[in-house]
Amino acid sequence: MSSFFTLPASQKKRKRPQAAGDATEKRGASSRRQESRDESISGSDVSDDDAPADDYSGSESEDEEFKNEDPAAKRIRLAEQYLANTQKEVLELGGFDAAEIDQEILRSRMGERLKEDTAEGKGKLYRFIADELDWTGAQHDHFRADTKGVNGVAIAGRHVYFVTQDRALVKWELPELETSSEDGVSKKKTSRKPKKVGFTRGSKTATQHHQKQILCVAASQDGKFVATGGADNRLIIWDANTLKPLKIFSGLLRDNGHRDSVVSVVFRRGTNQLFSSSKDRTVKIWSLDELAYVETLFGHQDEILDVSALANETCVTVGARDRTARFWKVVEESQLVFRGGGPDRKIKKGEDDEGIKPHYEGSMERVTCIDDDTFITGSDNGSLSLWNIHKKKPVFTYPLAHGLEPPAPIEQRSAEMDPTQSLDAEGPMLLDPQPRWITALKAIPFSDVFVTGSWDGYVRAWRLSSDKRRIEPLDPLATPEIDVIAALEDAGISSAGLGADAMDAISRGAQAPSLVRGVVNDLAIVDKDERGKSGCYVLAAIGREHKLGRWESFDGRNCAVLFNVPRRAGADESNAADGAQDSDAGDFAGFD
Structure with a gap:
């Protein structure tokens, strides 16, 4: 005799009795949802003429044109397009506003100053x-x-x-x-x-x-x-x-x-x-x-x-x-x-x-x-x-x-003051020139x-x-720099016959007085x-x-x-150009 305890597990689950009205209710709810969806589609405010069919076709052609474009190039292209559209809108509205330009310049300068302060805070050399x-x-x-x-x-x-x-x-x-x-x-x-x-x-x-x-x-x-x-x-x-x-x-x-x-x-x-x-x-x-x-x-x-x-x-x-x-x-x-x-x-x-x-x-x-x-x-x-x-x-x-300090003349020195000097057959040897501290x-x-x-x-x-x-x-x-060649020409001396060593010696000797x-x-x-x-x-x-x-x-x-x-x-002007190049490169010397 079989009982609940001896039945297989598949037969132990008790099914809940379902009335005929429940099934009808479910079918009615599903039909109402389908009708409401159809009404929302048919009652849309957008007509067929207003549908962006051209935009869709344009996007398809655009995707076809730039299908091999990498993400970085795409971001740059979209940014350039955005800037061009913005400039066009500003020009159509009556040109640029001087106050806005001044604000942009001020923000740029503040940005540069912030970079310098950050570099100084990090203890980096940033001023060349x-x-x-x-x-x-x-x-x-x-x-x-x-x-x-x-x-x-x-x-x-x-x-x-x-x-x-x-x-x-x-x-x-x-x-x-x-x-x-x-x-x-x-x-x-x-x-x-x-x-x-x-x-x-x-x-x-x-x-x-x-x-x-x-x-x-x-x-x-x-x-x-x-x-x-x-x-x-x-x-x-x-x-x-x-x-x-x-x-x-x-x-x-x-x-x-x-x-x-x-x-x-x-x-x-x-x-x-x-x-x-x-x-x-x-x-x-x-x-x-x-x-x-x-x-x-x-x-x-x-x-x-x-x-x-x-x-x-x-x-x-x-x-x-x-x-x-x-x-x-x-x-x-x-x-x-x-x-x-x-x-x-x-x-x-x-x-x-x-x-x-x-x-x-x-x-x-x-x-x-x-x-x-x-x-x-x-x-x-x-x-x-x-x-x-x-x-x-x-x-x-x-x-x-x-440079070097030339040694004092021999008559101003003595063996007590300069014990390293010595004599040879040709006379007293001079001391080696000493560097200036x-x-x-x-x-x-x-x-x-x-x-x-x-x-x-x-x-x-x-x-x-x-x-x-x-x-x-x-x-x-x-x-001030001295033009040695011009000075020689003024003195009636031709520099063509002088060698490189002679010109260097003349240049050193022609330095301005200290x-x-x-x-x-x-x-x-x-x-x-x-x-x-x-x-x-x-x-x-x-x-x-x-x-x-x-x-x-x-x-x-x-x-x-x-x-x-x-x-x-x-x-x-050169600094401005250098700054523009640096901003394009996205680099800043203080963070090298």
Whole structure:
């Protein structure tokens, strides 16, 4: 007997009884849906004549024409078609609106500025302006304030500060562009000399000032503070408006000051944080908003002669005769060491036998930052070295940047002063010419331009190659080029019979007379206006003696020299063309 429990699984399901009315209902609902669909189609507002039959056929022909087109080309074609249709609509409506064009230009400029700010935030070099500046056409002016040699200079906004060997701090105002009207025509003329607006000088017994020579100066970008360091171990913070001391760090233990001469000071870009380096082999960090000491950095084995910094909490220093440059990461409490000390160039086999001797680096003297990854050092062997923080060796070294110093005449020397001279059958042998040191070095941040100084009588401009792998010389400042061939023809001498070596010798001898007489103790370089649209200023501190030693007295003047470097004619047009090409390419140099 079968039961529910013994039936197969297929027979266990109980079917629900279905009434005849349910089936009729379902058939009625389906028929109603079909009728409503037919009514909606037949009742459409679009007639057969209005149906886009041509569009459909056109799309078919278009698809047939561009069937092998890749997606990128299709997007470009559609974009061009959209722009053409938009331009046609605007022209039909009555042309372009000047206000709208101005807004478009403004948005474009804001976009470029945003790109530059982003590049600077990433710490990348993005300004290639070396070829835009007319270095030989620069105007120059000497100015002084009845003081001894100028040891340091700084520029902040429209003001210049320099410090001297006789404990003076002087404030100047940069020349303004004055507008004069003649015959109803507005013209611009430049008042070339800076105007003195502040002066203060210490004494040997001063308590609120420096007691010895002031060696360095720096000014904050917001125009609030000026910092000076001296041979009296003091770091003094001044009110930039009144030149009154706000705080004196005298080197005592209670104020965490330096225990030896303060040689270099620099503000962190865009902030009031200060880095100072000293002969006591330390770098100290100060917060001037609180006028307080922050931290001390140790590591160098000799006196620290220069310090440079940009916007990040990092700085680069050079340690004189320990022959190292150090990149300090303040937040990470670490440092990268870059060792120099090698010759100014590679020595080839047999070169010494030919009498060509390399000049080895004995001391790293100056340093300046190009961007967050690149910096340049100058040494006592006259070489400029390009460094990258990702490599331990110099990327490139340019030797004898300011040439060789000819040896003194034999009658001015003695065996006590020059023990290396010797006698032979033909008479006394002269000493080898020695290179001129790099005594000053400064760059425009995030650009390919920097300037150097020594005691050869020139401030020289240099360019960094676009790939940041080479240093290339530019013309010395305010030194016009001389047409040697024309000068020979005026003198009645034909240049056709002269060889290439003779022409080179004549060209070197025909250089314009030097403009900077003395030793360049410091340099400053800044844009004249926003983004350097009208050029830049270069300021040089000149003295008869080097600020760190009196081994030699140079024939020169104790003063400062201001170079007004203009932009070359047509630089704006070329930049616009370059910018258009860059925008077409979709690339930006700051992100390379």
